[in-house]
Amino acid sequence: MRFPKTRIGIRFPGAKDRHLIFGNTAAANAGDTFMTSIRDVAREAGVAISTVSKVLNHYPNVSADTKEKVESAVEKLHFVPNAAAAALSSKQAARIALVLDPSRNSSIGDEINMQYISGALNSAMELKLDAVTLFSAMTEERTPEEMTQYLQTQCVTGVIVFCMNRNMSTMRRIIDEQQFCCVAVDAPLVNRRTSCISVDNVKAQYDVAARMIRENNVKKVLYLRGSSDGYVAEDRLIGMQRLASEKSLSLVVANGEFSEKKARELTGDLAADRDAVVCASDMMAIGTMRRLTEMDIFKPVCGFDGISLMGYAGNRMYTVRQDFGRIAAESVREVYRLMNGAEGRKIIMPHEIVRMKYEDVIA
Amino acid sequence: MRFPKTRIGIRFPGAKDRHLIFGNTAAANAGDTFMTSIRDVAREAGVAISTVSKVLNHYPNVSADTKEKVESAVEKLHFVPNAAAAALSSKQAARIALVLDPSRNSSIGDEINMQYISGALNSAMELKLDAVTLFSAMTEERTPEEMTQYLQTQCVTGVIVFCMNRNMSTMRRIIDEQQFCCVAVDAPLVNRRTSCISVDNVKAQYDVAARMIRENNVKKVLYLRGSSDGYVAEDRLIGMQRLASEKSLSLVVANGEFSEKKARELTGDLAADRDAVVCASDMMAIGTMRRLTEMDIFKPVCGFDGISLMGYAGNRMYTVRQDFGRIAAESVREVYRLMNGAEGRKIIMPHEIVRMKYEDVIA
């Protein structure tokens, strides 16, 4: 037995013979996969391989004439360069990793993560970056050294962390070590090769609560804050506190941990003598509203994120809409900038105060 | 100017000099990235490169002694083989592509897609396959030739299509051409190198409707079918028809197109004289239920899919729960089988009739 048992793949008989007949166009062995290579293009265009490479990579110093010849050969042969070979040769892969946490609070997390993914993938495609998606569980179960090796192995040079929180020690080390270009979403981490991106959480929380308070007569508010694993919870709390002090509100703060369930409980315990409940996330807002409905009392509630589930949650609530797809797209652009040598920086994305209703979310 | 403008990446000064000093451990030029290679491992273990390779790939015919030496060297150096080089060299990449459609009916699609993704990625990791995710929009805007090239370029040998429908001509061609190992989810496409996987849609639709009918006195049912772009709609309809004829039910069928909105409308138009509404998807069930509530009448409704949004939709409804994560995991295992030479086949996954309530979906 010559081949290892665990190896994967279809055998390509004859693949090794191809060069005997120079080029592979003639080697039509059954089962062989035609990988039209740069060599075929070169032959078709009647130029050297290196010239083709120069055309493909938009080098200067190629005559318009040869350029055209090469391009038409490329077209004719449907040639697409082999990414693996390019990466191997240049050691400069145009490859980024997206790190997500799929296990966040189910419904909400799914919607947000899908928006992240599709925003990122579309943007990556435009920039001709290819992307692999990883889960935080996968990064955190590795040591920083293992993770570094893994990323190098995969020819990844840029990483976008969509779920950065204080418990992610491996990713934290990766960021600190600055060996890769990173973008941290919703976490205030910046260095020469790391940028961060988020909405202005302080202002957004302030804004949405202010809007709700302006339209209702509220003096005493219950604020359900998020857990402090994430970095955004503090900012949002600050926004709320700022509003409370400006408007001389009575403020009770409880930790709802971004959990619908926890918010339900806290609402039951603490909401009775409050005029309104401000929640640091939509899921908590939904839990709160639901509980209030069960208790058969009405109080204004507001959330944060702008997920479509809010449209199903009964009463219309104010919330902060973040455009997650756009944030992801911008993150990709930013990591691209970094990969081209730019310095890390902080990016603030716009937000919007909205009122979600069923009619708007239904398709 | 020597480097093309559009190139990506951080320069690694000195990278090309490394071989002058044989091996790269000594070449600690600033900015250089240490790619510990199989060569380093070989040196550390005092064996030949090919021997290391054999150990790594679990070839037989390696003495336990050298095997151990190599393995400890690997561990010591945190060595991880370079996937690009391996793929390039062997032309047998352990790489699969996941094709999804993120634009399906928002909420429902997000939840399902995330379950697909996480199920697939986890399973891929176990099998040491790496996965790239693509969107159907990306596959379908390419010609089959371009797509083929692209996949080869990316060293992809296996493809799982989670959103296969009759409009996807490019993927259809890819499947028919049998150049890649494919798994089609929810589409009855099988050939030597293509498997398909889904629940038994006929039986599932029959089961859930039967359950609902048994517990309510229903004689006349409105069935909201799905659009026929997808392959499952027909099967579900058949299941419903079978039940109707067995139980001598009066059956009215309308095309709800898997749309919540459409289901609302149809409910308004057609439900009045019906005893119950059976929907081919949860989203339609939600739309239906919502409309019935607005009309202030109650009729039993059942859905299909088992998404958690059902828990928010008010009344408890029966639905068919599919374990999308498990389906995805199984799909990956199947594509792995195919990549190892197995033949395509049809796989039926189990389903479950459930009644979703708020308490079950809240976290």
Added chain:
DNA sequence: TTGTAGGCGTTATCAT
């Protein structure tokens, strides 16, 4: 059982 050497498709250096 272990080692040697040639090749995978591309990029980059250096002549021409």
Added chain:
DNA sequence: ATGATAACGCCTACAA
């Protein structure tokens, strides 16, 4: 402006 050619890191047929 173009063309040889040596890497890139790994795999594998074949020799030892």
